[in-house]
Amino acid sequence: MSAKLFHYMKETPPDSVFSDIQTLNKFQDEQYGHLVQYVFGFLTDPSKSFRLMTQLEDFAAENGVSAGALKNVFKSFLSIPSNALKKSLTPEQIREDLINLGLSDAKADYFGEQWKTNQLALSRSALGQTLMVNQLLDMEWKFGVTAASSELDKVGNTFLQLKLVINTGNGVSNSYMELTLPQFYSFLHEMEKAKASLEYLT
């Protein structure tokens, strides 16, 4: 077999992928459409693997194919767009790869079009899965005035209390802190500078 260059993988894919794609060709267009939908549904939200499994089982039951074989075919089929997403391939490149793998032209075109429409949602979800260290989940604040204390009968200081809810890798932690008013104003000023930086870079 001539060594064709694939976009989604550096080396030639294993033979199992070729044979699984041939199996795909045997599906009717409507059934193929369902499978493509499952692919995109999973890629947009990879945490919902349970849902994918139930979808595949229902599909196998409805169409009279064995669930195990279907899962293998689906796995090979899924590997192509998931690698393509990591490399941010264009719809044409994906279409080329699918045709080189043996998929019929019509099915490859259909997939390419679906890829184009879903590309934005897919990239966004991939970005969302990117590692974030100590991500800030929520911030609660309250501010008030100290009326009196055990040492002073009349105090009049304003204070600001912040509660930050942070997602450390091992769970959610709350941190509490208090700011005086000048500190709050300088904090606000610096955060506005940071926001301007972020906007400039977007």
Added chain:
Amino acid sequence: MCRAVKGSACKSVVSLSCYNLQCFSWISEGSNETLEFSIFFVARKNKIFDAPNKEAVLKTCQEAFLYRDRRNVPDAVLDRVAQQYNVSKVQASKLLKAVGTLMKNAVFQGSTDPADLIKLFPDDFHKSLRDLLAKIMIESMASWKSQAVNNQVSLPRMVDFDWRVDIKTSSDSIARMSVPTCLLQMKVQDNPLRVDQVPNVSNISVELSKETLDTMLDGLSKIRDQLSSVANR
């Protein structure tokens, strides 16, 4: 216990010609229960209204305020006070405690009007001494008030913060991207637990995406608007 004055005339308007250990007790104004304080005040003969001694009294009051909450004043301080007023260590400790409580009461009622401060003393208290103490209170009131405010109960306080903006260029899920993100580090200091230790400062690092930073800034702007509306009222 009276010591005879040796020849030099007393400059004060009070007709007493010598000072000795004086013991006073009075009812503190504004409190529900009767508090009895004893103040032992020893003055060197003839010299209480001269400048050097006024400084000494001022210094004693300031030290008394500084150690007002401690159970045991450091020995070095006690020795110095005992030497200055020519009394024993036990009496020096009682002196500091009593002066400290008096200063605490003065700071609590907060006013710098001499009339109010004079109310803290009983009617038969030595007048010049009372005026001197009132004057010291008025002078030091501002700095004592800010010391009290710094010591008060609070959540851990933010001491400093730092931020930087990074750009993420690639990750496990996407090989090429250009996503800016903000990292914020805040230094927070707990309340002091022991008198002889500076409380430790912990670092809290947080990563903010653009949306998170926008939302946070919305919240902070709301705070600022509310603050300015309260200030204008």
